[in-house]
Amino acid sequence: MNGAAKGAIVGGVFLTMVGAAGYGVYTLVGGEDGGAAGGGTATRAERRTGPPDAEETARTAKAFLTAWAAGDERAAADLTNNPALAQPAVGEFRTKAYVSKAVITPGTPTGTTVPFTVAAEVTFEGVTKPLAYESKLTVVRGLTTGKALVDWQPSVLHPQLQRDEKLRTGAAAAAPVKAVDRDGQELTAQKYPSLKPVLEQLRKTYGQTVGGKPGVETWIEPAARDAPKRVLLTLAEGEPGLLKTVLDADVQAAAEKAVAAYPESSVVAVQPSTGHVLAVANNRADGFDAALHGTRAPGSTLKVLTAAMLIDRGVVSADKPVECPKTVSGGGRSFHNLENMELKGASFATDFAVSCNTAFIGQMKAVGDESALADEARQVFGLGLEWKAGVPVFDGDVPAASGPEAAAAYIGQGRVRMSPLNVASVTATAKTGVFHQPVIVEEGVGERVLARAERQMRSGTSRQLVQMMRQTAASGTAARVMSSVGGDKGAKTGSAEVDGAAAPDSWFTGFSDDVAAAAMVQSGGHGVDAAGPLVARVLNAG
Structure with missing residues (x-):
């Protein structure tokens, strides 16, 4: 099945009401309709200055999170101060990361910063796994419109996302590697935390050459071409190839x-x-x-x-x-x-x-x-x-x-x-x-x-x-x-x-x-x- 077809199916199941605590679909108790945060064209008399107040912050956060959860990347992007970057990122949350359902629940705002939790499900080739994390957004005043807008940062979608990085799901680029030391003892990042970047690089370099089979993963695609991917979720385990190192456990x-x-x-x-x-x-x-x-x-x-x-x-x-x-x-x-x-x-x-x-x-x-x-x-x-x-x-x-x-x-x-x-x-x-x-x-x-x-x-x-x-x-x-x-x-x-x-x-x-x-x-x-x-x-x- 090609990527476009997969994306269409994912989009079809994305809108799922899960109750009053959040939307998967997003719900915020009280307040006006989400569109009010950014809707309409402000006149000179209505244009506001200074930091957004509590009501503006709540309305804007609600509208953005609702649009995001509904899979409406255009509406979500228009509620940010950088639509050109926000729209493809929000859209690819479904079509490239293959998030099939997301329940977004707000926390207590601190000033103009609104924390929230995401309880998502990722579905790829018939396999579904949960993906849960916490993130936050900050509401700012639009420089030209005076509207309250979400300050767009990649970390809004996921806290580990940095500039020019992408959230992706698919077949792993490299098969997993079972790295062992000079005497055959297995080396894992859980047991030896300092080896995590080394093990990731060993997999990238040798995963396809030591007899392993790639699995299915959700990962952060780094901005630098030679940097290793950062795996967030494993949907299907691959078959690891054995790689002997000269390290001493x-x-x-x-x-x-x-x-x-x-x-x-x-x-x-x-x-x-x-x-x-x-x-x-x-x-x-x-x-x-x-x-x-x-x-x-x-x-x-x-x-x-x-x-x-x-x-x-x-x-x-x-x-x-x-x-x-x-x-x-x-x-x-x-x-x-x-x-x-x-x-x-x-x-x-x-x-x-x-x-x-x-x-x-x-x-x-x-x-x-x-x-x-x-x-x-x-x-x-x-x-x-x-x-x-x-x-x-x-x-x-x-x-x-x-x-x-x-x-x-x-x-x-x-x-x-x-x-x-x-x-x-x-x-x-x-x-x-x-x-x-x-x-x-x-x-x-x-x-x-x-x-x-x-x-x-x-x-x-x-x-x-x-x-x-x-x-x-x-x-x-x-x-x-x-x-x-x-x-x-x-x-x-x-x-x-x-x-x-x-x-x-x-x-x-x-x-x-x-x-x-x-x-x-x-x-x-x-x-x-x-x-x-x-x-x-x-x-x-x-």
């Missing part, structure tokens, strides 16, 4: 618990020997997957990469002294250490362990190449090489810079942008001396080619980096947090200043045996205070 569970303790936090764990992503977790009010897609300055955690570049180029050695003055000039700008720290005669490893900014920036002149850090990031650590992880990820950005920005990049500031995944990968590369592109699904599944680094670190660089990170974990800035971590361990702390923020972002990265992890807590302060405990907990689980 135990490490994932630890990561979920770790981020729960810190708002606006993210953490990632990677296996250095393979690049396998063991865990991805976020705790953010905005729902953003910062662990995989974050683009924040990583602060002093980038000194792992900067140190590698300096050692690779023969500028420093871990055991040789490098001055750590209170201040140093870099690119014409003065840089200083936290609390104006100063060390004389200390080795570069000690400068690294206590996170001396000036010891790093002070080497710019000896390097003599402002693109050196960007080259090291791309050629050795694989940053910016279009990672194919099995789901979309940000692959880091350490751009070539000049002047003060080039100096700031040495300590993870300026224009450098990283996610916890990127920083965890940097630590994993430092640990082994070889870049393994991070993956959630192994390379052989699907058609993709993993990024390969152009060159490896020079002989001995990895050994020195690991030595410096071990010292940082044993007696440097990370010692307090890493004391609880077992195995062969190393770490690096970081904090990143952000314009306009009350506190810096907290960053921390570390390894224990064959697990590397990195965390970021937005506006969390020093790395050891917020991000550090997250990494320690994840490393202990690995």
Whole structure:
């Protein structure tokens, strides 16, 4: 049956009286006929100004909801301040979302805002399922007519609808996927909430290739073409295909618990020997997957990469002294250490362990190449090489810079942008001396080619980096947090200043045996205070 025919049948059953509490069809006790809210042409004498009063608000809300419930998209749209957008949206509620019945019940208005509940039924190819939700509308004064009108927003139809998004019902674009971890344990969004966007993307990417059969769903069609659909209702279950990931359920569970303790936090764990992503977790009010897609300055955690570049180029050695003055000039700008720290005669490893900014920036002149850090990031650590992880990820950005920005990049500031995944990968590369592109699904599944680094670190660089990170974990800035971590361990702390923020972002990265992890807590302060405990907990689980 084609879509037009389905829509006609749906429209035929949409008008169903369900009683005095609401319309399915919509009823409001008292008041005038719904058409009075927007009907007629206001004369200059009748034209009103200022916010609508309680009576206007009630009449306008009643008229709009009545028209919507009756399937009269033209009448409903004319009662809004944007008929051009409202009319197709209200019409498609029946013809594209296939809502066959809707009972709309108002709540108590607050000023010009009217809450309401929708108890709907969705019918597609003979299958009917209930869809219930709450939403609200606001009544405003028309700018040119002076009429009381509904302020049109997509969220009026459904609270999760955003600009340019659509409500749709039909056969799912992709079959469901049963994702399992490396040992065959099933991964679900109910058990591991942070994995919800990852699982949705895995379904989108692999649903048609791992043997599954699509079901029937009601979903929100996103405005961005590459964004995943957000399923609201499943009318008919599909048959899932089995997809094995490289995630580790135990490490994932630890990561979920770790981020729960810190708002606006993210953490990632990677296996250095393979690049396998063991865990991805976020705790953010905005729902953003910062662990995989974050683009924040990583602060002093980038000194792992900067140190590698300096050692690779023969500028420093871990055991040789490098001055750590209170201040140093870099690119014409003065840089200083936290609390104006100063060390004389200390080795570069000690400068690294206590996170001396000036010891790093002070080497710019000896390097003599402002693109050196960007080259090291791309050629050795694989940053910016279009990672194919099995789901979309940000692959880091350490751009070539000049002047003060080039100096700031040495300590993870300026224009450098990283996610916890990127920083965890940097630590994993430092640990082994070889870049393994991070993956959630192994390379052989699907058609993709993993990024390969152009060159490896020079002989001995990895050994020195690991030595410096071990010292940082044993007696440097990370010692307090890493004391609880077992195995062969190393770490690096970081904090990143952000314009306009009350506190810096907290960053921390570390390894224990064959697990590397990195965390970021937005506006969390020093790395050891917020991000550090997250990494320690994840490393202990690995």
